[in-house]
Ligand SMILES: C=C1C[C@]23C[C@H]1CC[C@H]2[C@@]12CCC[C@@](C)(C(=O)O1)[C@H]2[C@@H]3C(=O)O
């Protein structure tokens with residue numbers, strides 16, 4: 001079956017944009033990683049301003065709350081989500097074990113230029129002339145191939161943690177997507193591919209382990225540059241170190257999304273923005289780094305099966321803003337146009 005990995009085959013990345021710095025061996029921020037952020041928006045203190053909503057998924061009004069948060073922010077945090085805490089702890093522990101390996105070992109599982117899985121810089125690295133203070137590891141399904149290279153006799157724990165978490169997070173993501181679709185007025189018939197009973201069309205998920213080592217000069221470094229996610233929905237576990245920021249609007253600028261113990265961040269991706277015909281905001285976000293803590297986060301990107309066309313929900317008053325696309329087509333557009341990919345699929349009304 002064709003999958004989104006086709007898109008990565010068609011858009012190879014040069015190796016110098018894949019191999020990260022050996023962060024353990026640098027005492028000073030190198031020029032290659034020094035960003036001029038002076039003209040940047042100030043980050044606000046969330047105590048003085050609004051912050052992204054926190055939604056209790058068992059609340060009777062969860063649907064309305066999720067709809068409002070998606071319209072206003074394109075982001076919210078969920079609590080009482082049902083994912084067992086010990087799974088989150090094991091996930092974090094195994095992620096740390098991976099990134100604590102020496103650089104030469106991590107390079108054994110570096111992504112290939114046309115591949116999706118493995119170790120490397122952020123996919124979006126080639127759109128910037130400075131490098132990010134970041135290393136990541138991408139998993140689709142089982143990570144056993146890479147893990148058995150890293151730990152020939154002892155990869156069961158790592159694989160178990162990644163696979164158990166993917167099973168749980170997939171179900172939770174589908175539950176939240178169903179809630180959001182319902183809040184838009186979509187029927188189960190409209191989106192039959194979500195939770196298929198049996199058969200062949202399976203939605204796809206990508207698990208991304210993110211690592212932001214301690215940084216000698218965090219004010220001039222960038223963890224993960226501003227982007228929107230190319231998914232339908234992304235769920236993020238950011239453990240307990242701050243770093244995620246969401247762009248509110250031109251007046252409020254970057255707003256920190258502080259970690260809440262065991263909560264998950266829900267991020268409206270570009271495809272959900274398209275389906276909602278612009279009603280739900282695709283959150284622009286970034287990650288900043290710090291001098292004292294090695295920050296980890298784990299993101300799960302969820303999208304429709306490869307051959308499913310995503311098209312805007314329309315009615316008489318709201319003509320379609322976008323053309324219909326598959327996830328793979330959209331990833332192709334993103335690989336070429338990055339943050340302008342949505343403009344590229346905009347419908348021009350005459
Ligand atoms: C399914 C996805 C989502 C991808 C591309 C592909 C696999 C890797 C994902 C990330 C993970 C890290 C941030 C991001 C911005 C990146 O550089 O690679 C993501 C990107 C996207 O959301 O566009």
Ligand SMILES: O=C(O)CCC(=O)C(=O)O
Pocket residue numbers: 208210224229236238243244285286287296297299
């Ligand atoms: O580390 C974070 O908080 C953000 C990660 C992120 O945006 C991503 O993986 O797409």
Ligand SMILES: [Fe+2]
Pocket residue numbers: 227228229285
């Ligand atoms: Fe993201």
